[in-house]
Amino acid sequence: MFVDHEIIVIGEGGHSKVIREIIQSQQNYRIHAILDDKYAELYEHEGIYKGPSTSFHTLLARNKQLKCVIAIGNNEIRKSIIDRLGLTSEQFITLVHETAVVSATAIIGQGTVVMANTVIHADAHIGDHAIINTGAIVEHDCNLANYVHLAPRATLTGGVVIKEGTFVGAGATIIPGIAIGEWTLVGAGATVIHDVPAYRTAVGTPARIIDKANRSS
Numbered sequence: 001m002f003v004d005h006e007i008i009v010i011g012e013g014g015h016s017k018v019i020r021e022i023i024q025s026q027q028n029y030r031i032h033a034i035l036d037d038k039y040a041e042l043y044e045h046e047g048i049y050k051g052p053s054t055s056f057h058t059l060l061a062r063n064k065q066l067k068c069v070i071a072i073g074n075n076e077i078r079k080s081i082i083d084r085l086g087l088t089s090e091q092f093i094t095l096v097h098e099t100a101v102v103s104a105t106a107i108i109g110q111g112t113v114v115m116a117n118t119v120i121h122a123d124a125h126i127g128d129h130a131i132i133n134t135g136a137i138v139e140h141d142c143n144l145a146n147y148v149h150l151a152p153r154a155t156l157t158g159g160v161v162i163k164e165g166t167f168v169g170a171g172a173t174i175i176p177g178i179a180i181g182e183w184t185l186v187g188a189g190a191t192v193i194h195d196v197p198a199y200r201t202a203v204g205t206p207a208r209i210i211d212k213a214n215r216s217s
């Protein structure tokens with residue numbers, strides 16, 4: 001079998017399991033290594049390398065064609081690892097589950113993972129290293145920046161803007177044209193009917209901001 005991409009998966013938690021199944025379901029993709037800091041040193045087991053994340057550069061030095069995906073659901077941790085690796089964006093692979101429905105006019109960034117039963121409609125733009133989790137809907141003309149995570153069954157209606165690093169909880173709904181600032185949290189099940197500023201937490205139906213001050217900036 002001809003393999004197009006040998007992939008290093010960084011992270012071996014629950015989110016990583018789902019990503020590994022997407023890779024395994026694609027005929028021409030193969031997992032080369034799974035790196036996680038619970039491992040003390042690099043070793044090979046049944047054709048897959050395992051080791052700490054610092055083994056990354058050793059593996060890449062042996063094979064410059066390797067691609068990488070950061071299989072960590074937390075947006076801040078995912079960004080910090082990407083910043084540390086210092087790779088070009090072409091070295092990250094974009095993974096789309098075979099059941100995802102993605103418009104031909106949608107744009108999906110490098111390193112982004114699109115899970116099963118998602119729908120991404122016309123002219124939607126999704127940045128790099130985002131997660132469109134199981135069953136999430138991104139309607140037409142939405143614009144998502146880098147490191148955004150839409151949890152399972154989150155629904156973005158038309159023209160929603162989500163800035164960098166924002167997390168939208170499971171089953172949350174955002175009505176048309178709303179903008180959510182960077183590194184904000186939208187709670188599970190929220191219905192967002194007003195814009196939400198950066199670095200805040202919004203929950204409930206209709207969504208209200210629950211933190212008094214910026215979480216961080």
Ligand SMILES: CC(=O)SCCNC(=O)CCNC(=O)[C@H](O)C(C)(C)COP(=O)(O)OP(=O)(O)OC[C@H]1O[C@@H](n2cnc3c(N)ncnc32)[C@H](O)[C@@H]1OP(=O)(O)O
Pocket residue numbers: 073133151152168169170185186187188189190201202203204210
């Ligand atoms: C495949 C996967 O698993 S992907 C991961 C999917 N995960 C999710 O969707 C989780 C989403 N997370 C949440 O909804 C969380 O509750 C957060 C992030 C919004 C808030 O978490 P915390 O900051 O720890 O808030 P905390 O639990 O202290 O609650 C603060 C207040 O907000 C309320 N609250 C928290 N979350 C929600 C929510 N989703 N909806 C309504 N109210 C909420 C609490 O009842 C509490 O109210 P009170 O002060 O009147 O008692």
